[in-house]
Amino acid sequence: MAKKPTETPSKKPSRRSTDNVPSMDVRDEYIHPLSRKFLWLGEQKVIDGFIWVPIIGLIISTMAVFIYPFDDAHKASWDFFASWAIIGLVAYSIVVISAEPLFRLLSRKENYYGEEVEPEIIVAPKVEVHHHD
Amino acid sequence: MIDLILSNPGFLVIIAGVLCALVPISSIRKFLVGAAPIAAAVIIFTAFKDPEAARTAISVGGQEMILMRIDRLAMLWGYVFCLAGVLNAIYGLHEKCKITDASALIYMGAAISGVYAGDFLTLFIFWEMAAISSVLLVWKGGENSFSAGVRYLAIHVLSGVLLLAGAVMWGRHNGGDFTIGHVGLENPGGLLLLLAMGIKCGFPLLHNWIQDAYPKASITGTVILSAFTTKLALYALARCFAGEDILIYIGAIMTCFPVFFAVIENDLRRVLSYSLNNQLGFMVCGIGIGTDLAMNGVAAHLAADVIFKGLLFMSMGAVMYRTGTAKASDLGGLFRSMPLTTVFCLIGAGSIAAFPFLSAFVTKSMIMTAALYEHHEVVLAMLLFASAGVMEHSGIKVPYFTFFSHDSGKRVEEAPWNMLVAMGLASLLCVFFAFPWGGYQFLYSLLPNPEVHYNPYTGNHVVTQLQLLFGAILAFNLLKKAKVYPDERRAEILDFDWTYRRLGKSIAVWIDAMWTRLSANVAVIRANFIDKAGRRLYQMFSPAGTFSEAAPSGMAAVLTGGMLVVLFFVIYLARL
Numbered sequence: 249m250a251k252k253p254t255e256t257p258s259k260k261p262s263r264r265s266t267d268n269v270p271s272m273d274v275r276d277e278y279i280h281p282l283s284r285k286f287l288w289l290g291e292q293k294v295i296d297g298f299i300w301v302p303i304i305g306l307i308i309s310t311m312a313v314f315i316y317p318f319d320d321a322h323k324a325s326w327d328f329f330a331s332w333a334i335i336g337l338v339a340y341s342i343v344v345i346s347a348e349p350l351f352r353l354l355s356r357k358e359n360y361y362g363e364e365v366e367p368e369i370i371v372a373p374k375v376e377v378h379h380h381d
Numbered sequence: 382m383i384d385l386i387l388s389n390p391g392f393l394v395i396i397a398g399v400l401c402a403l404v405p406i407s408s409i410r411k412f413l414v415g416a417a418p419i420a421a422a423v424i425i426f427t428a429f430k431d432p433e434a435a436r437t438a439i440s441v442g443g444q445e446m447i448l449m450r451i452d453r454l455a456m457l458w459g460y461v462f463c464l465a466g467v468l469n470a471i472y473g474l475h476e477k478c479k480i481t482d483a484s485a486l487i488y489m490g491a492a493i494s495g496v497y498a499g500d501f502l503t504l505f506i507f508w509e510m511a512a513i514s515s516v517l518l519v520w521k522g523g524e525n526s527f528s529a530g531v532r533y534l535a536i537h538v539l540s541g542v543l544l545l546a547g548a549v550m551w552g553r554h555n556g557g558d559f560t561i562g563h564v565g566l567e568n569p570g571g572l573l574l575l576l577a578m579g580i581k582c583g584f585p586l587l588h589n590w591i592q593d594a595y596p597k598a599s600i601t602g603t604v605i606l607s608a609f610t611t612k613l614a615l616y617a618l619a620r621c622f623a624g625e626d627i628l629i630y631i632g633a634i635m636t637c638f639p640v641f642f643a644v645i646e647n648d649l650r651r652v653l654s655y656s657l658n659n660q661l662g663f664m665v666c667g668i669g670i671g672t673d674l675a676m677n678g679v680a681a682h683l684a685a686d687v688i689f690k691g692l693l694f695m696s697m698g699a700v701m702y703r704t705g706t707a708k709a710s711d712l713g714g715l716f717r718s719m720p721l722t723t724v725f726c727l728i729g730a731g732s733i734a735a736f737p738f739l740s741a742f743v744t745k746s747m748i749m750t751a752a753l754y755e756h757h758e759v760v761l762a763m764l765l766f767a768s769a770g771v772m773e774h775s776g777i778k779v780p781y782f783t784f785f786s787h788d789s790g791k792r793v794e795e796a797p798w799n800m801l802v803a804m805g806l807a808s809l810l811c812v813f814f815a816f817p818w819g820g821y822q823f824l825y826s827l828l829p830n831p832e833v834h835y836n837p838y839t840g841n842h843v844v845t846q847l848q849l850l851f852g853a854i855l856a857f858n859l860l861k862k863a864k865v866y867p868d869e870r871r872a873e874i875l876d877f878d879w880t881y882r883r884l885g886k887s888i889a890v891w892i893d894a895m896w897t898r899l900s901a902n903v904a905v906i907r908a909n910f911i912d913k914a915g916r917r918l919y920q921m922f923s924p925a926g927t928f929s930e931a932a933p934s935g936m937a938a939v940l941t942g943g944m945l946v947v948l949f950f951v952i953y954l955a956r957l
Contacts, residue, residue, distance in 0.1 A: 278718065278793075279717045279718065279792070280717065280719070280795060282721070283716060283717045283720040286720065289716065289785070290714065290717070290785075290788065299855070299859075302851045302852075302855035302858060303855060305854075306848065306851040306852060306855055309844050309847040309851055312840070313844055313845070315844075316839070316840030316843075317841065318845075319841065321753075321754070322750065322839075322841065324753060324758050324762075330848065332845040332848040332852070333848035333851065335762075335765050335769065335849060336769045336848060336849035336851070336855075337853070337855060337856045338856075339770065339853070340769045340770075340773055340853040340860075341856045341859075343640050343641065343644050343770050343773050344856070344857075344860050344866055344867070345860075345865060346641060346644075347641075347644045347645050347867045350644075351645045351870070351874075354645065354875045354876075355645070355870070355872035355874055356872060356873045356874075356875060357872070357873065358871055358872060358873050359873075360873040360883075361873065361882055361883070363525045364524055364525050
C-alpha cells in the first residue's frame with residue numbers, strides 16, 4: 249500500500265483557486281520530458297481549431313458512402329448516405345443537452361447518504377499534489 | 382487428489398489464493414498471483430484438446446456434480462479470465478497487501494471454476510465464493526467502502542439464493558437433472574435463474590451495486606472487480622437464455638440508460654462503472670438475439686471489453702494513485718505529467734468507442750449486424766444511440782476531463798512502471814484484436830461458432846462508423862463552443878439505489894421508531910395490567926384479603942353441597 253501524504257494544506261483553498269498552485273515557471277519543471285513536445289495541445293489556438301477535425305472527417309466519411317454504398321443486407325430501412333453522421337450528432341446532443349435538467353433533478357450534496365465527502369488520499373505523489381477543493 | 386485439483390483450471394487458482402493468504406513474503410505472493418492464471422490457461426488448453434476426457438464429475442449425497450465441462454464458449458471465457466488475471470497481477474505488483482492478493486486469486490479462481498461448472502449446484506458454490514471473496518477487494522478501498530461492501534455482499538448473496546432456488550425448481554421440473562443447459566422462461570425456476578443472473582449482470586434497476594461498490598474499491602480492486610463478476614453472469618446467461626427475446630429489449634435498455642447518468646457523474650470511476658453497464662447491455666442484447674453471429678459477437682465483445690474496460694479502469698487507477706482523486710472536477714491537464722497514461726487511456730477510449738483498428742470495432746459490430754439481420758431495427762437504433770453515448774462518456778469525457786480540459790495545476794509523476802506495463806499490454810491487445818492482418822482473425826478463430834463468416838473491414842462499415850464518431854465529436858465541439866456542455870460539479874447523483882439507501886432506510890428507521898414507541902406504550906399497558914391484577918389478587922388471597930376473612934360455616938356447607946349436586950349430575954349424565 250502506498251503511504252499517505254505527509255503534508256496537508258493548512259487552509260482549504262477555494263475551488264479552482266490558484267492560491268495554492270505554483271507559478272507556471274515552477275510547475276513547468278515538473279512537466280514530463282515526453283510531454284514537452286506536445287504542449288501545443290494545450291494552446292488555445294489548437295483547441296479552437298480542433299473543430300475542423302470532425303468537420304473534415306464528417307465531410308470525407310459522408311462523401312465516401314458514395315464510393316462504398318450500403319449493401320442491401322446491411323442497410324436499415326432508415327439508412328441513407330449521412331444517416332449515421334446524423335445519429336451520432338443528434339444522439340450526442342440529446343445526451344449532453346439532457347444533462348442540465350437531469351443534474352438539477354438528480355443531484356444532491358455529496359454527503360447525502362452520510363458518507364465522507366473527500367475520498368481518502370491513499371498515496372503520496374512524489375512530486376506534488378494540489379487540492380482544489 | 383491431484384487429478385481433482387487439475388480437473389478444473391479454477392481450482393488451482395483458488396488454492397494459490399489460499400496459499401497467498403498464508404505466505405508472508407510479498408514476492409512469493411506476487412509470483413503466485415501472476416503464475417496461477419498462466420497455469421490455469423495451460424490446463425484449459427490441455428483440456429480443450431479432448432473435451433470428453435476432461436469432463437469430471439463427483440457424486441455428493443447421491444447428486445452428481447459436474448466439476449469440469451469444456452466447449453468453445455467456456456474455453457474463450459476461461460482464456461479471457463486468465464488474460465485479465467495476468468494483466469491485473471502486473472498492475473498490482475506495487476501493492477503489498479496479503480488480503481488483496483489472496484482474495485483476487487480466490488475470486489478469479491471462483492469465476493473460472495464457475496465457467497467450467499457443468500451443473501447448477503456446482504455453479505452456485507462458485508457463484509457465492511466469487512461474491513464473498515470479492516467483497517474483500519471492495520472493503521480495501523477505505524472508510525466509505527465498508528457500507529458499500531455490505532450492500533454489495535447482501536445483493537450478491539441474494540443473487541446466489543435466487544440461483545439456488547431457481548436451480549432446485551428447474552431441477553425438479555427436469556426430473557432431478559441439474560445440468561446447465563438452455564433453461565428458457567417457461568418454468569418458474571427459469572424466471573428465478575434469470576433474476577439471479579440479472580442481478581449479477583446489472584440489469585436495469587438491479588444495476589446499482591456496480592456503481593456503488595466499484596468506485597469505492599481499492600485502486601487495484603476496481604480493476605480486478607471489473608473483469609469477473611458481471612462476465613461470469615453473462616456466461617451463465619449465454620448458456621441458459623440464448624435466444625430469449627426479452628433479453629434483446631433488456632439489453633437495449635441497458636445500453637441506453639447508463640449514458641444519461643454517466644454524463645452528469647463527476648467521479649470518473651463511477652462514469653466507467655456506468656460505461657461497464659452500457660457495454661454489458663450490448664452483450665445481453667446479443668444473447669437475446671441468440672443467432673450464431675450474435676453469440677460470436679457476444680463472445681468477441683466480452684474479450685474486447687474485459688481488456689479495454691480494464692485498461693480504462695487502470696488508467697483512472699493510475700491517475701488516482703498519483704493525484705489521490707478520480708473526480709473530474711479536480712482533474713485536468715494531466716497529459717503534461719502523465720503522457721504514457723494519457724496515450725493508454727486514449728487507446729482504451731478509442732477501443733470502447735469502436736474506432737476502426739481498435740477492438741470494439743470488430744466485436745460490437747457483430748452484435749449490431751446480427752440485430753439488423755433479425756430485423757430488429759428499433760433495437761439497432763437504440764444500440765446506435767448508445768454507441769454515440771459511449772463516445773460521450775468513455776470516448777471523450779474520461780480522457781478529456783482527466784488529461785486535457787483546463788489545467789488543474791497538478792504536477793505528478795508518471796504512473797509506476799508496473800502499471801505502465803499492464804496498461805501497455807492491454808493497449809497492445811486492443812490494437813491486436815482489431816488488427817486487419819491476422820489480429821481479428823485470431824480472435825474470431827476462438828469464437829463459439831468459427832464457421833460463421835464475418836468481415837468487419839468492409840468499406841461501408843468503416844465509413845459509417847467514422848460518420849457516427851465524427852458526428853459525435855462535432856457535437857461535442859459545437860456544444861462546448863456554445864457553452865452548453867455542462868461543467869463537472871461535485872454532487873451525489875441519485876439512482877435507483879435511492880430506494881434502498883434512502884427510502885428503504887427511512888422506512889426501516891420509521892418502523893424502528895414506531896416499534897420503540899409501541900414497545901414503550903405496550904410496556905406501560907402491560908405494567909398497569911400486571912399491577913392491577915396483582916393488586917386484585919392480593920386483595921383476594923393475601924392474609925388480609927377477602928378470602929381470608931372469617932365466614933359463617935353455613936356458607937361453606939352450602940357451597941360444598943352445591944358442588945356435590947353438580948358432580949352427581951355429571952356422573953348421572955355420563956352413565957346414560
